[in-house]
Amino acid sequence: MGAGHAHKLYRHGHSPVHALPPHCKLAAVFCFVLVVVATPREAMWAFGLYAALLAAVAAVARVPVGFLLKRLVVEVPFVAFALLMPFVVPGEQTSVLGVSVSVPGLWGAWNVLAKATLGVAASVLLASTTELRAVLLGLQRLKLPPLLVQIASFMIRYGDVVTDEMRRMSIARRSRGFEARGVRHWRVLAASAGALFIRSYERGERVHLAMVSRGYTGTMPVIDEVTATRAQWAYAAALPALALAVCLLGWTL
Amino acid sequence: MHVPDGFIDAPVSVAAGVVAVGAVAVSLRGARRELDERTAPLAGLVAAFIFAVQMLNFPVAAGTSGHLMGGALAAILVGPYTGVLCVSVVLLMQGVFFADGGLTALGVNITVMGVVTVLVAYGLFRLLTGVLPRTRRSATASAFVAALISVPAAAAAFTLLYWVGGTTDVPIGKVFTAMVGVHTLIGIGEAVITALTVGAVLAVRPDLVHGVSGLAAPLKLRVDGELVDAPAAPRDPGPPLAARSTRGFWITGLVSAFLLAGVVSFYASTDLDGLERVAADQGIDETAEEHGAADSPLAEYGVGGITNTRLSGGLAGVIGVSATVVVGTGVFWVVRRRHDHDPAPHGQDRDAASGPAPDRASGPDRGPAPAPDRDPGPDRAPGHRRDQGDA
Numbered sequence: 001m002g003a004g005h006a007h008k009l010y011r012h013g014h015s016p017v018h019a020l021p022p023h024c025k026l027a028a029v030f031c032f033v034l035v036v037v038a039t040p041r042e043a044m045w046a047f048g049l050y051a052a053l054l055a056a057v058a059a060v061a062r063v064p065v066g067f068l069l070k071r072l073v074v075e076v077p078f079v080a081f082a083l084l085m086p087f088v089v090p091g092e093q094t095s096v097l098g099v100s101v102s103v104p105g106l107w108g109a110w111n112v113l114a115k116a117t118l119g120v121a122a123s124v125l126l127a128s129t130t131e132l133r134a135v136l137l138g139l140q141r142l143k144l145p146p147l148l149v150q151i152a153s154f155m156i157r158y159g160d161v162v163t164d165e166m167r168r169m170s171i172a173r174r175s176r177g178f179e180a181r182g183v184r185h186w187r188v189l190a191a192s193a194g195a196l197f198i199r200s201y202e203r204g205e206r207v208h209l210a211m212v213s214r215g216y217t218g219t220m221p222v223i224d225e226v227t228a229t230r231a232q233w234a235y236a237a238a239l240p241a242l243a244l245a246v247c248l249l250g251w252t253l
Numbered sequence: 254m255h256v257p258d259g260f261i262d263a264p265v266s267v268a269a270g271v272v273a274v275g276a277v278a279v280s281l282r283g284a285r286r287e288l289d290e291r292t293a294p295l296a297g298l299v300a301a302f303i304f305a306v307q308m309l310n311f312p313v314a315a316g317t318s319g320h321l322m323g324g325a326l327a328a329i330l331v332g333p334y335t336g337v338l339c340v341s342v343v344l345l346m347q348g349v350f351f352a353d354g355g356l357t358a359l360g361v362n363i364t365v366m367g368v369v370t371v372l373v374a375y376g377l378f379r380l381l382t383g384v385l386p387r388t389r390r391s392a393t394a395s396a397f398v399a400a401l402i403s404v405p406a407a408a409a410a411f412t413l414l415y416w417v418g419g420t421t422d423v424p425i426g427k428v429f430t431a432m433v434g435v436h437t438l439i440g441i442g443e444a445v446i447t448a449l450t451v452g453a454v455l456a457v458r459p460d461l462v463h464g465v466s467g468l469a470a471p472l473k474l475r476v477d478g479e480l481v482d483a484p485a486a487p488r489d490p491g492p493p494l495a496a497r498s499t500r501g502f503w504i505t506g507l508v509s510a511f512l513l514a515g516v517v518s519f520y521a522s523t524d525l526d527g528l529e530r531v532a533a534d535q536g537i538d539e540t541a542e543e544h545g546a547a548d549s550p551l552a553e554y555g556v557g558g559i560t561n562t563r564l565s566g567g568l569a570g571v572i573g574v575s576a577t578v579v580v581g582t583g584v585f586w587v588v589r590r591r592h593d594h595d596p597a598p599h600g601q602d603r604d605a606a607s608g609p610a611p612d613r614a615s616g617p618d619r620g621p622a623p624a625p626d627r628d629p630g631p632d633r634a635p636g637h638r639r640d641q642g643d644a
Contacts, residue, residue, distance in 0.1 A: 115257075116257035116355065155304060189309060198454060201298065201302075
């Protein structure tokens with residue numbers, strides 16, 4: 001509660017990227033990732049250009065490289081999987097550093113690594129330059145069903161509350177000398193999960209009553225409509241448009 | 254199981270996206286029926302719960318730990334529509350904010366982890382609770398089986414998508430064996446935790462568990478020091494729901510049972526040797542060791558599929574076969590026993606469909622739902638809750 005009001009994923013700033021309307025950024029990131037996925041994997045230089053494009057966006061947004069790299073860690077499990085591919089995929093064998101690996105496997109690994117990394121980097125850039133609430137407004141603007149946006153906004157708003165509740169339960173358990181060491185302690189953890197569910201559900205009921213008593217009729221009033229000018233759209237479209245050009249080059253060359 | 258970008262090719266991703274959009278649209282309508290106008294806050298809070306519970310780590314053994322996926326749990330606790338909705342919202346938020354799972358793979362993720370898991374889990378759960386005697390224990394057992402099957406079923410669904418649109422030609426048999434094998438192991442952990450969690454909720458607020466009804470103890474009043482039955486609370490009649498057939502659930506359950514049989518028979522015919530030999534020859538065991546705690550099953554694919562292929566493959570086969578045998582025998586046994594004791598078991602199925610409706614429909618204008626085992630207070634240590642509910 002004493003912390004700032006922005007989420008830890010968001011990096012406060014006043015760059016041109018921060019200033020773009022959220023739905024423009026969402027659409028741009030989605031199109032960019034779609035273009036990246038559609039690029040043939042043989043065009044290795046294309047992925048280098050994509051990375052350069054993202055680096056340029058990061059530079060404009062003044063997001064430090066370290067911050068970006070730290071957030072890329074989420075990808076690590078898939079890197080492990082990709083590294084296994086050259087060994088398990090059958091096909092033509094080649095020798096790299098004295099180890100025999102398969103050529104299709106290497107291509108597969110490269111494909112997954114390059115595309116997944118670019119996708120994660122694009123998402124990270126979006127999340128670190130756009131506030132959570134703004135993203136939700138953007139999603140609504142992009143014609144996501146309002147009910148879904150409401151559910152998502154409740155999840156975001158109360159996610160930290162529920163997580164904190166879980167953390168307090170964990171403190172309560174530990175202060176009573178409990179330490180989860182193995183399968184035998186699952187019962188206690190599951191009881192915590194059950195209690196957490198009941199608390200979340202009952203909180204939901206209370207929240208609903210509070211909302212009804214304040215005049216909620218099933219839809220949330222939109223008080224800050226986000227709008228985008230043509231120039232802002234054009235500005236946001238620069239990234240996917242350049243990426244599309246690279247992709248088309250990749251297919252033709 | 255969060256699939257990243259570039260793992261499934263663009264056309265199949267788009268197709269899965271269409272499936273996901275359809276499923277979410279259907280769930281939005283269905284969830285309104287399950288939750289009325291409380292949909293937004295309740296589904297939101299349940300989604301927050303799933304999000305939080307996915308962070309709850311369960312120590313497995315030797316320093317590794319797993320975490321809950323929550324699809325089966327959500328389906329059983331809040332119903333299939335709200336379950337799909339909650340899991341989908343969690344996946345959407347994870348994709349957009351935490352870069353966990355690719356944006357283009359969102360459809361794949363929602364289809365596999367939201368739709369398939371919830372459908373299989375809920376179908377099986379309703380099937381089993383319909384067949385088993387209506388006690389808390391059998392509800393817990395049904396939750397166990399439902400969660401156990403739902404995880405490998407999701408893995409099988411992923412394999413199907415990978416088969417159609419995978420970007421690398423890993424032999425599909427190997428992918429299937431490794432994915433389903435590893436996820437059978439994960440499913441055991443998921444099943445134990447889900448069953449225990451459902452049991453814990455049943456003990457305290459049985460009315461909150463959407464998948465079962467009639468387990469709530471009758472409300473007692475203490476009059477002059479004696480417990481007497483409270484007069485039945487006036488309930489809203491729920492005719493539209495009472496007419497709803499449970500056939501859909503039964504069919505889903507049967508399909509899942511056949512799926513299980515198919516999975517098990519596949520084990521009998523799949524040759525595990527290729528993967529084993531490759532792994533052993535290349536000596537890549539070391540590279541795969543670290544990621545037991547990582548949350549992506551495809552990392553676990555490495556652990557289970559490569560490090561201990563012989564062990565996990567064999568184990569998964571044995572577990573699969575024994576699970577079928579146990580479930581089959583159990584169902585048979587219970588059906589036979591019920592025929593001996595209870596000449597008309599079919600009437601209960603209808604109740605099961607209509608039961609929870611009146612309790613849950615309590616809007617703001619009505620008093621609190623007749624919940625006999627009210628949660629005593631928020632400040633108790635969670636470990637004590639089970640004892641509380643039995644009062």
